[in-house]
Amino acid sequence: MNTSQPIYSATWQSPSNLAIVKYWGKKGQQQPINPSVSFSLSKAVTTTTVELILNDNRGTFSFYLNNEEKLSFRDKIQRFLNHLGHEIPFIQQYHLRINSSNTFPHSSGIASSASAMSALAFCLADLHQQVNPEEKISRQTISSWARIGSGSAARSVFGGWNLWGKLPEIPESSDFYAIQLTDKIHPLFQTIQDDILIVSGKRKSISSSAGHDLMHGHPYQQGRIKQAHNNTFLLLQYLENGDWEGFSNLAENEALSLHALMMSSNPAYTLMLPNSLALINKIKAFRQKSGLPVTFTLDAGPNIHLLYPREVKNKIKTWEEEELKPLCENETIICDHIGEGPRKIN
Template sequence: MQHSIQSNTTWKTPSNIAIVKYWGKRDVQEPVNPSISFSLSEATTTTKITASPSEKGGFTFLLDGKEQGSFDKKIRKFLELAQVRLPLIKDHFLKIESSNTFPHSTGIASSASAMSALAFCLADLQHQITPENPLDISEVSSVARLGSGSAARSVYGGWNLWGRLTEIPESSDHYAVPVPVSVNPVFQKFHDDILIVKSEKKPVSSSAGHALMNHHPYRNGRIKQAHDNTLNLIKYLETGNLEGFIEMAESEALSLHALMMSSTPSYTLLQPNSLLLIEKIREFRKTKDIPVSFTMDAGPNIHLLYPDEYQKEISGWQEKELQPLCEKSRIIRDNVGNGPQKIINS
């Protein structure tokens, strides 16, 4: 039974970085191809929702303490989709207060952390109102997906898979699952240093980019590529195959941006310094024989990937060679994280 009460909850959830990319969707936020990512530790969103009884429902959204009307349309659409599963949305006014540890709308999957935090808060509030309904992580993942596809993968720590594969029975287009293998230690403490090339809002949103895949000339080939790469990446994660991982991570990143550049209309999110950083990373790997690699989300920023044991060697080189190419020398140093966390006494 639904009871209207005033309550609040706060959750901190991570962004994630996909190695096999999700690009293109169908129906209600279902992926056309599977993807694998790992959740980050430092790039997070913290969201507090205060729910007050209201026959009309409604919400207000504050980012870093300020009202942000530009996000209202996206949040309203999400709440309309989610209220079927979370009926408290219909009869409570929601004060949503959110903050990020990293710039939004620049290709660091801020929507993944934002929507997963929103989903956890709403599911938690629903559980408080109807305690007989447990807080189910698969359901939270499925709700988060309604706001942002990649948010489905931000409900766990570690490495996660989203998208149905016949070879993996537990996989689903509706929610993410942890990768179905024991991840090799080399990938359990993996680093992701985000090299901020440009922190301004990108000119083409990910939603618009996904839509351009509907009639993309390489759509079918991309779906097969992602399917094969997903199965191979699971093997690499289990065996600790760094060489295979590096080749795939970089191919996937460049494939993602190639899809943008070959869509109609075509566009690019890469900046000159994005390409310079890629060159420097590949040169360093070749000359030093250190397994450092890169990936990118749908934006200009470069994610520097490497095992924990090489942190010392990479740190000096990064400061000297890479940092000067970053906007205001900004680097967000991150690594595989433990996943969402409920904040008590917020």
């Protein structure tokens, strides 16, 4: 049987997320060695469509990025589908045509795998329920599925603030899925802004997966695990109390600690670029001079996330345009903010 017409189809949009306490290093099957806390973005999203096609190529898939077939992602997606095959039997019964698009550069340190894999997990859950209407898939299960594709994707299945990683003091927490921090978030952090300063949109020289692997045997691994646990509890307090100064200090410390782990790996590597450091210095100098609540973080890449409460957006606009924009690649800034999470596209 040969047909290109889909029998079933699902389209979902899922956000990238920005970790304040960073996940770095893993164990077992995509489980974190330390807890992490993030918030989901609003505009930095991946939109994915998955179509189930009944033809002679059952149990196969094709992947397209912006309607152009991309073979470089095949191995990652194949491993993901292989793992989920026993939970989603239709993977072996159809050809899957997967088409994705991003609103931001992929593989440049803005957690594109988090948004991509969570969007794919939502599509598969949606299709599973179309094929088996009597079965319902929970967000917890989707988070667990997304984690297999990319650890940080576990946190992208919810909006707002999220926690991933088992903490004995928080019984509902888990290494297998994220939980949403719906309670005790101060209004200050419910409207947090994230202006992504694009230092480079190019693919990173070292992937995050390779970076995680280098944490095995890292001389500072145990110290990092302890630091992340302590910072998780501190951050939860700051988010509840509306403590911007504490949040700012912790966010910057976590970001620079992450990059210090990279620089002290074996082999060592550096993802920050000269303009990354120039932007950090600009942000610190402006904060000291103006007294305004601006801070920064980085993910595993060179791009800087400028964080601030929504109420000061107009007060920093001129400074951002005049001082920060010229240091960005093609003067590119993605102005984003905390978002409501994934949504189905009809």
